[in-house]
Amino acid sequence: MGISILAGPASKDMAKGIADTLADKDEHVRLVDVDLRVFPDGESKIRIADAIDGDDVVVVQSTHPPVDAHMMQLFFILSKVSRVASRTVSVVPYLGYARQDREFLAGEVVSIDAIAKIISSYAIDALITFDAHSSLALSYFTVPVHNISAVPLLAEYFKKRLAGEGVEAKDVLSISPDAGGADRAEALADMLHCNSIALRKSRDRITGAIKIDHEMLSKMRDDLKGKVAIVVDDMISTGSSVAEAVRALLEHGCKRVYVACTHALMLDGALERIKEGGASDVVATNTVPNRVSKIVDVAPLAASAVLSILSTSSASSKVGMECSSSSNSSNSESRGRGSRGSISTT
Structure with missing residues (x-):
């Protein structure tokens, strides 16, 4: 029995990175391709290229845009894998629908609740994701969820970059x-040993236009003057909020502004919008493949989490086998209650 890393259609490079990292620690790791065929009517067919029966299987499939297509592909893969694998870990670098975590208007569907119910219905041991938009979104899952922060990786990147540019921590703002x-x-500020500021913004309910509170920044002009700012967020979609933040920071005295995020969706000309706002650079992790996500690699963190889950699961299985004769009835009752899964954040 080995470890098979399944490369979902949305995350081929990420799956290879995880497989390469794990292969350095375990010779029984292999990368398995997932073939996708889309028919003229829009339906798709998934085929796992190699036999995985009895293996520990890691399904790597992000759900970035087109979200619905990538989410359906994840469901198809899990439906097959969960029936034949010894243990299953689902790595979803970007978890779509996490922003729809509550009923904002009467009659709205809480989309992530529906997504969580489907994923949790499969026999998987854990779900790994990065910087999920909210803890509420994760609370809908009934399987263990490992929500990993990519901020330490972004901090490490900027430590090296700013040092190379001769910028001292006292001249940096997060x-x-x-x-x-x-x-x-x-x-991020704690890791860079600098100060942090949270801007205040408002959105016009009619036009959707973003406005930054310039009065607040005017009062902080002395603190901003000559500083190098790093605007950090969990994700960037259209980039409107970030572009306005960059523009405001430069207007009120910052010397240079970088933008950093975990998930760079970069929709509707977001990168150009942010650059036009005056950003010196945009840096993102590779949870969403695009031209700004080739610098900060989260694959080693995902691989480490996979190893931890499989080793813990293995130990738990051994204990469970030793105790099964005395606890089968109580375990059966517990599984039937549909309790929430555990959530760990690292």
Whole structure:
């Protein structure tokens, strides 16, 4: 029995990175391709290229745009793997629908609840993702979820880059584009040994236009003057909020502004919009493959989490076999309650 890393259609490079990392630690690791065929009517067919029966299987499939297509592909793969694998770990670098985590308007479907129910219905041992948009979204899953932060990787990247540019920590600011991301900006600031600021923004309910609170920044002009700012967020979609933040920071005295995120969706000309706002560079991880996501690689973190899950699961299985004769009835009752899965954040 070995470890098979399944390369979903959305994450071929990520799967290879995880497989390469694991192969250095275990000679029984192999990369298995997943073939996708799309028919003229839009339906698709998934085929796993090699036999995986009895293996520990790691399904690597991100659900970035086109989200619905990539999500359906994930469901198809899990439906097959969960029936034949010894143990199954699902690596979903970018978890789509995590922003739809509550009923904002009467009658709205809580989309991530539906997604979580489907994924949790398969016999998988754990789900691994990166910087999920909210802990509420993860609470809908009834399988263990490992939510890994990519902020340490972004911090390491900027430590090296800023040192190479001769920028000292006292001249750096970690910026959240809104109050909701304040903790993330503070975490980056702690790692870079600099200060952090959470901007205040508002959105016009009619036009959707983003406005940054310039009055707040005006009062902080002395703190901003000559600084190198890093605007950090979990994801960038259209880039409107980030572009406005960059523009405002430069207007109020920052010397240079970088933009960093875990998930660079980069929709509707986002990169050009951010660059036009004055950003010196945009840096992202490779959870979503595109031209700004080739620098910060999360594959080693995913591989480490996979090893931890499989080793823990193996130990638990041995204990479970020793105790099964005395606890089968209680375990059966517990499985029937549909309790929430555990969530770990690293």
